Amino acid sequence: MKKILVTGGAGFIGSFLIDSLLALGHQVRSLDSLEPQVHPTGKPDYLNPGCEYLWGDCADPELVARALAGVEVVYHLAARVGVAQSMYELRRYVEKNELATAVLLEGIIQQKERVKRVVVASSMSIYGEGAYMDRAGNFVLAPIRLERQLKAKAWELIEEHTGEALRPVPTAETKPLMPTSMYAIGKRSQEEMVHAIGRCYGFETVACRFFNAFGTRQSLNNPYTGVAAIFCSRLIQGLPPIVFEDGEQTRDFVHVSDVVAALVRCMAAEGIAHESINIGSGTVISVKEVAEVLSQAITGGTVAPQFPGNYRAGDIRHCVADITKARRLLGYAPQYQFKSSFMEMLEWVKRQTVAKDAFTGALQEAQRHGVIN
Ligand SMILES: NC(=O)c1ccc[n+]([C@@H]2O[C@H](COP(=O)([O-])OP(=O)(O)OC[C@H]3O[C@@H](n4cnc5c(N)ncnc54)[C@H](O)[C@@H]3O)[C@@H](O)[C@H]2O)c1
Numbered sequence: 001m002k003k004i005l006v007t008g009g010a011g012f013i014g015s016f017l018i019d020s021l022l023a024l025g026h027q028v029r030s031l032d033s034l035e036p037q038v039h040p041t042g043k044p045d046y047l048n049p050g051c052e053y054l055w056g057d058c059a060d061p062e063l064v065a066r067a068l069a070g071v072e073v074v075y076h077l078a079a080r081v082g083v084a085q086s087m088y089e090l091r092r093y094v095e096k097n098e099l100a101t102a103v104l105l106e107g108i109i110q111q112k113e114r115v116k117r118v119v120v121a122s123s124m125s126i127y128g129e130g131a132y133m134d135r136a137g138n139f140v141l142a143p144i145r146l147e148r149q150l151k152a153k154a155w156e157l158i159e160e161h162t163g164e165a166l167r168p169v170p171t172a173e174t175k176p177l178m179p180t181s182m183y184a185i186g187k188r189s190q191e192e193m194v195h196a197i198g199r200c201y202g203f204e205t206v207a208c209r210f211f212n213a214f215g216t217r218q219s220l221n222n223p224y225t226g227v228a229a230i231f232c233s234r235l236i237q238g239l240p241p242i243v244f245e246d247g248e249q250t251r252d253f254v255h256v257s258d259v260v261a262a263l264v265r266c267m268a269a270e271g272i273a274h275e276s277i278n279i280g281s282g283t284v285i286s287v288k289e290v291a292e293v294l295s296q297a298i299t300g301g302t303v304a305p306q307f308p309g310n311y312r313a314g315d316i317r318h319c320v321a322d323i324t325k326a327r328r329l330l331g332y333a334p335q336y337q338f339k340s341s342f343m344e345m346l347e348w349v350k351r352q353t354v355a356k357d358a359f360t361g362a363l364q365e366a367q368r369h370g371v372i373n
Contacts, residue, residue: 001025065107065110076119087181101189114201220352237357245287262330
């Protein structure tokens with residue numbers, strides 16, 4: 001039995017992680033600030049009575065010291081998670097993500113009986129564009145698409161010299177990082193901070209680069225993140241999902257149970273100190289397909305997705321996980337795929353009440369800031 005701290009334990013992934021850790025017989029404490037954007041009605045109803053909850057910010061050193069007392073393993077999942085929002089609330093994102101991580105790490109350094117392992121939540125967003133190959137089968141470092149390309153709705157990545165379309169391929173951890181948002185920059189910093197401080201002070205660290213997680217409990221009120229949750233939230237209000245670009249951009253949707261299984265394995269796996277590991281499903285799905293599948297399931301197709309041609313500056317076209325490293329180091333074997341496992345999420349969604357359509361306001365706000373066109 002280990003004593004474990006989960007930051008962000010009231011959130012989507014953290015809450016499931018807590019359930020699993022408690023079921024395995026561990027003693028778990030959570031530190032969560034109950035961000036109003038994620039939890040507009042306060043404490044969620046799925047909190048686990050077996051967990052000790054502390055309410056407050058990871059950037060609060062006193063609270064962090066209390067949260068760390070006696071702890072051997074830390075899962076640092078707390079973060080603000082809106083990519084577009086991070087481009088105009090810069091300071092807030094640095095405070096809630098990077099500064100909070102620095103405070104947590106200082107707390108760990110100051111512990112007498114130091115934590116043995118820290119697992120930090122990172123993100124596929126740190127890659128920027130995923131990996132691509134040219135026609136000859138050579139890896140190509142695809143640039144971030146320029147504004148004029150997006151304006152012309154020329155969505156796909158093109159080889160600069162030949163004008164040929166590049167072929168997206170699974171993205172491995174070795175791909176050079178090119179974060180294009182404050183959120184993604186923060187995630188890369190969190191990874192690097194945790195690894196550097198762990199190496200220096202002799203505790204083990206692991207960064208899990210999550211791809212698009214889906215499942216129940218993902219906030220339906222947060223219009224800034226979680227494309228499947230945003231689409232569901234709109235559809236249950238009878239509103240069409242708004243799909244950016246032409247919808248043919250592809251992503252990797254990984255079920256929250258697979259994410260949690262990987263996180264649990266990170267606690268005890270040998271030989272993973274200071275590694276960064278992709279956690280995805282390894283399967284490709286377009287955003288258009290996600291919107292259509294959900295629209296069909298929730299409204300019988302009567303409320304169809306809309307494609308007004310909006311795009312987000314710095315957004316990527318394709319990124320799917322290469323999960324070879326997770327398989328090798330963690331024995332990770334994802335059990336779920338989006339199309340065969342989204343119904344459970346839908347049943348849950350139908351039982352939820354969404355206060356109002358927050359997406360339209362968030363979209364307009366991002367457009368006002370020139371972040372979404
Ligand atoms: N869900 C995904 O698809 C996904 C993808 C990539 C990475 N991630 C990362 O995984 C982690 C968990 O994501 P999630 O989807 O569960 O998000 P979530 O918004 O559901 O949960 C995050 C929780 O952290 C809390 N929080 C935020 N900032 C805090 C702070 N400074 N101090 C204390 N608590 C704070 C929030 O109140 C919330 O309960 C995040 O670090 C996120 O960046 C998630």
